[in-house]
Amino acid sequence: MQTYIGIIGGSGLYEIDGLEGATWTTVDSPWGTPSDAILTGTLDGVKMAFLPRHGRGHVHSPSTVPYRANVDALKRLGVTDVISVSACGSFREEMAPGDFVIVDQFIDRTFAREKSFFGTGCVAHVSVAHPTCPRLGAACLTAGRDAGITVHETGTYLAMEGPQFSTLAESKMYRESWGCDVIGMTNMPEAKLAREAELCYASVAMITDYDSWHPDHGEVDVNEIIKTLMGNSEKAKGLVARLPKLLGADRAPCPHGCDRALDYAILTAPEKRDPALVAKLDAVAGRVL
Ligand SMILES: CSC[C@H]1O[C@H](OP(=O)(O)O)[C@H](O)[C@@H]1O
Numbered sequence: 567m568q569t570y571i572g573i574i575g576g577s578g579l580y581e582i583d584g585l586e587g588a589t590w591t592t593v594d595s596p597w598g599t600p601s602d603a604i605l606t607g608t609l610d611g612v613k614m615a616f617l618p619r620h621g622r623g624h625v626h627s628p629s630t631v632p633y634r635a636n637v638d639a640l641k642r643l644g645v646t647d648v649i650s651v652s653a654c655g656s657f658r659e660e661m662a663p664g665d666f667v668i669v670d671q672f673i674d675r676t677f678a679r680e681k682s683f684f685g686t687g688c689v690a691h692v693s694v695a696h697p698t699c700p701r702l703g704a705a706c707l708t709a710g711r712d713a714g715i716t717v718h719e720t721g722t723y724l725a726m727e728g729p730q731f732s733t734l735a736e737s738k739m740y741r742e743s744w745g746c747d748v749i750g751m752t753n754m755p756e757a758k759l760a761r762e763a764e765l766c767y768a769s770v771a772m773i774t775d776y777d778s779w780h781p782d783h784g785e786v787d788v789n790e791i792i793k794t795l796m797g798n799s800e801k802a803k804g805l806v807a808r809l810p811k812l813l814g815a816d817r818a819p820c821p822h823g824c825d826r827a828l829d830y831a832i833l834t835a836p837e838k839r840d841p842a843l844v845a846k847l848d849a850v851a852g853r854v855l
């Protein structure tokens with residue numbers, strides 16, 4: 567199988583450079599309109615697709631990002647590996663603004679989003695005990711360090727609904743009681759949907775601020791975030807540019823089973839399945855339906 571890398575760019579990352587044959591491609595999805603057209607092309611002989619999560623010009627708020635359409639559109643294009651790049655606050659002194667973190671766990675506190683492709687008429691339960699792909703995360707770690715970025719190997723991401731930032735009490739609770747390392751508003755349900763779509767998913771957190779807990783930094787504000795974002799997005803481009811060579815064009819099946827997540831997940835008996843829902847699942851679950 568051929569590798570096809572998909573990048574979902576977060577706040578501050580609305581395009582990537584250097585793709586051969588770069589074209590903004592409109593992808594239709596039965597799950598709605600994706601955040602934007604998708605920039606497709608090749609880099610070092612590997613197919614790549616880039617989707618700005620909030621759309622060019624930052625149109626979608628974290629609650630209204632069309633997560634299902636975005637993941638479906640990438641799967642429909644043929645993407646095999648998704649790297650999410652996101653602006654995040656930090657709960658750790660040593661995870662400083664400008665550093666990157668390879669997120670490997672999440673606590674999902676979002677509540678106003680559609681979280682599954684499945685439902686009445688086709689019920690499925692996938693495991694998200696390990697919500698990110700270790701193989702893809704390791705490639706991101708190497709790519710980031712090769713690009714000269716300070717990258718932390720693991721981290722737990724608190725996904726909040728937003729759009730307001732956390733209260734001081736929440737910030738302290740997430741850090742002190744819940745053991746979270748970073749906070750953002752978008753990686754859930756994105757990671758869960760990627761797993762349902764049998765895509766390897768890695769999350770690169772670009773630290774922009776210390777949220778509100780840090781006694782020497784006061785409370786987070788967008789002005790501070792934007793200043794750090796500019797530098798971070800240039801670093802992210804360096805990381806992304808190194809991925810095709812590291813992953814290679816020929817793709818072995820995921821050793822962690824991300825690309826077979828639906829093998830035993832669907833519970834609804836074939837004769838009881840809703841044909842309309844099954845039709846919408848053609849890209850996400852066509853392999854098993
Ligand atoms: C720019 S501040 C808050 C905003 O930034 C993050 O977006 P993304 O995860 O897409 O990089 C955060 O989650 C909020 O949506």
Ligand SMILES: Nc1ncnc2[nH]cnc12
Nearest residue numbers: 653654655749750751777
């Ligand atoms: N402190 C923070 N909280 C939530 N999302 C963020 N994105 C960047 N910084 C953030």
